[in-house]
Amino acid sequence: MVNGPRLRHAFIAIAVALASCLGAVALTMLLVRIPALQTSGSGNAGQAFGAAAAFASFFVLFYAVRTFRQQIEEFHMRRTEMSNQQEFMRNQRADAREAHDRRHHSSAEATLRGQLIALMTMAIENPALAEVWPSYGPGISDERRAQYLYANLIISWQYLAHTLNSITDDEVLEVMRYLFSSPIIHEFWCQTRAARSQITPYGGTLPKFYELADLAFDRRIRLDSDLPAG
Known part of the structure; x- marks a missing residue:
């Protein structure tokens, strides 16, 4: 596709050159028939050919200048197009690299969280291992x-699903609001509020999940307060 315009210009240039030569010959034959140029001392053939050649040269020069200008414009257009393509490719590579980094980070975080879930499962199944974990209070x-360990395990599963984008923010709100209807999970969330406040400032995806869970907790409290007393 790049050589197409060049070949077209080359064919046009050859055609113009041939047309100019034929025009010069035709003009020469026409000029030699002029009575004023048919005297023996006028050198009619040389004068006619010189005039025709000058006339043809003018058109050849005109077309050459025009063609050169068009080539310059096409060169600038191609350079702009190539620059745009390179910028597009750079943006694509940057987006792909950013997406890969996000997936890698989420995968690593999910792996660590999965290991924590495994540790809590072991503590639930073995009371001796549960003694290793910090106390939830006197x-x-x-x-x-x-x-409490089992409640933490349930909530950790929701956090893991949210980290892997398996559930949306709205779904987290609904699931956590339902889980907080459990008196044990409700009590666990209140009991561990101070510990969560120490973890949250360190960033990552956990603070976002805690924010959603706290919002769901507040909605659960409002919902329970609106229920008629049994």
């Missing part, structure tokens, strides 16, 4: 501690 029985 007066928490072993049974309640196991229930």
Whole structure:
């Protein structure tokens, strides 16, 4: 496609040159028939050919200048097009790299969270391992501690699904609002509020999930307060 315009200009230039030569010959034959140029001392053939050649040269020069100008314009257009294509490719590479980094980060975070879930599962199944975890506060029985660990496991599953974009923000709100209807999960969320406030400032996706969960918790409280007393 790049050589198409060049070949077209070359064919046109050859055609113009041939047409100019034929025009010069025809004009020469016409001029030699002029009576004023048919005297023996006028050198009619040389004068006629010189005039015809000058006439043809003018058109050849005119077309050459015009063709050169068109080539310059096409060169600038191609250079602009190539620059736009390069910019588009750079943006595509940057977007692909950013998407890859996000997927890698989410995958790594999900892997770490999965390991934490496995550790909590082990603590639930083995009371001796549960003793290793920090206490949820004074007066928490072993049974309640196991229930808190299980509540943490349930909420961690929701966080993992949200991190992997398996559920949306609205779905998190609905699921967490439903989970907070459980008295144990409700109590666990209140009991661990201070610990969450120490984790949240460190950034990542966890603060966003905590924000959604707190909003769902507040909606659960308002919903329960609107229910008639049994």
